[in-house]
Amino acid sequence: MPLLTVRAVEAHRPRTQPYKITLDRGLQLRIAPDGKRTLLVRYTVKGSNTERQYRLAQEYGEGPGQLKLAAACAEAARIRALARSGVDWTEAEDARLRSEAASRAALQRRDGLTLEKALSDYVENKRRAKDGLALKARTRADYLAMVQGARTTEKGTRQAAGFLYPIAQKALTELTAAEIREAYDTAARKSPRRAAYAMQVLRAVLRWHGVVVADNPLGRETAGRDRITISAPRGDPSPIPPELLGAWWRAAGIAPSQVAADYYRFQLLTGCRGIEIHGNKLHGYPPITVGDVDQRAGRVVLRDTKNRSDHKLLLATQALEIAKRNCEGRKAEDPLFPIVDARKTLAWINEWAGTRVQGHGLRATFASIAEELVSSALLKRMMNHATVGDVTLGHYVAKSEAQLRAGWQAVADFVEEAAKQP
Structure with missing residues (x-):
């Protein structure tokens, strides 16, 4: 005391x-x-x-x-x-600081590492501590875009410079607290959320290379009044309003492009991320193919998903019916939903139903429905959310296939019942 x-x-x-x-x-x-x-x-x-x-x-x-x-x-x-x-704590601390200073000096003498080069090295060589896996391709692309200048895509779309571009050519060991603060303030005026994301990446790169910036506003040892506060990421769920769920489902059933409508209905019934269904060639995400659908067992296994694990979808009867319909007469290597741009179909469905939901909002709709019908532990498994840091879910709570399938079926039955209401 x-x-x-x-x-x-x-x-x-x-x-x-x-x-x-x-x-x-x-x-x-x-x-x-x-x-x-x-x-x-x-x-x-x-x-x-x-x-x-x-x-x-x-x-x-x-x-x-x-x-x-x-x-x-x-x-x-x-x-x-x-x-x-x-x-002697003081001597040990002084020795640590001297070692860090020597490392910074050696780094600067070796190749004058700029932030752009340091970030490139980070995305290529960073491995996750828990499993040794590299960063996903899309994550690497997002990080590298932060140090790129303004550019025009092959399709003619003009893209603004990344939020870390103003300091991209700065030698990593010469970065100052004032420059980091200025980069953050400039970015925050455009998008506080994206600015915080950029600062998280910058902080990770500095730690990766062992660079200590004096009075670093991203450092834990910096006084609170001088620190950049990076808030925890917060979602912005925009699900289909419950009172319009039935109308949306009925509209999807009569949409002009049934393949595109089936894709969106399948997403709603499974809670998948859109990229897990249609894939992304640029970032190496494969789409669900006809051969991926195990019609007899009523399941689809998604490989190497966002959290670097496989995810088994145990299809409700309604989702399986959609999958079977899109498998008929097609080759195993064909994508289950051969769509290029389904957004026009979604816009048609929204206009007919009086909704404004976008792709990821269907995943939010699935979660909002399931939250009322199943336990939080079961929902987390169905949503394929990582259990890192959750000792109970990660080490003690197991869910059988029967329990998981019942969860997906409960959501599908709820949606179908809503569609029957006037």
């Missing part, structure tokens, strides 16, 4: 001269005339008779980036415990 409480500490105000108060064994707080509160740890390394002092990097306080009383006491206890074991 600290020797002083938070209230007792707060009662000490700045004076004309700096002074110290003892917070805990070996831990002092220095209060300066300007109100700055510095934490000092006093310790003696095993085998030495000299008492040493170390100033913690963070100021004392309850605000962002500051160290609270309990945390300060814990940090002091850790440093003092190391000292009792013969380890």
Whole structure:
């Protein structure tokens, strides 16, 4: 327990001269005339008779980036415990910083690595810790686009420069906190979400290459007031409104292009990502083919999906009927839904039904329906969401094929029942 409480500490105000108060064994707080509160740890390394002092990097306080009383006491206890074991924390920390500085200097001397080159090296050589797999092709393309300048595609579409392009040719070891902050502020004025994504990538590249930027606004050790806050990604689900679900399903049944309509209905009934159904040649995603459909078992296995795992679809009778219809008279290597651009069909369905749903909104519709019908654990499996960090789902909860199939069937039956309503 600290020797002083938070209230007792707060009662000490700045004076004309700096002074110290003892917070805990070996831990002092220095209060300066300007109100700055510095934490000092006093310790003696095993085998030495000299008492040493170390100033913690963070100021004392309850605000962002500051160290609270309990945390300060814990940090002091850790440093003092190391000292009792013969380890001088300050020397070890200085050695670490010197090593990092030497690594940066060596990196700069070797090839003057720019951010663009560093990012290219990252996407080519980064491997996931849990399974050693490389980044997906689409992820690599997204990352590399961040350092590309404005360009025109083969189809004549004008694309803006990536959010990291202003600093793409900057030597990685010469990047400054001000340049990172400016790149973020410029990007955030266009899209806060994409700006945060760019900063996540930049932070990963810096860590990958072991580069430490002084006062880095992306660093955990930077004071909160000077840090760029990268919010956790948040979805923007736009499912079909429940009251229009039946109308949408009926409209899909009479759409001009039945193949395209079947594709969208299949997506709604399975909860798949669109790219998992129709594929993407540029990024190496194969489409579902006729041969992938096991009609007897009523299943389709999607290979190497977004979370780098295979995903088994246990088709409801309605989804299997759609799949069988599109398999008839076709070769095993043919795509199940031979579509080039189905968006016109979706626009027709939306206009007829009075909806505005887009492709990914059908996955959101599936999830919204299933959330009411099945357990959260079952839904996570059906949606093919990773269970990393979820010990219960990842190591203890197993779901049989019968349970999973029943979940998909419940969603399909709900949609079909909605279509019967006037």
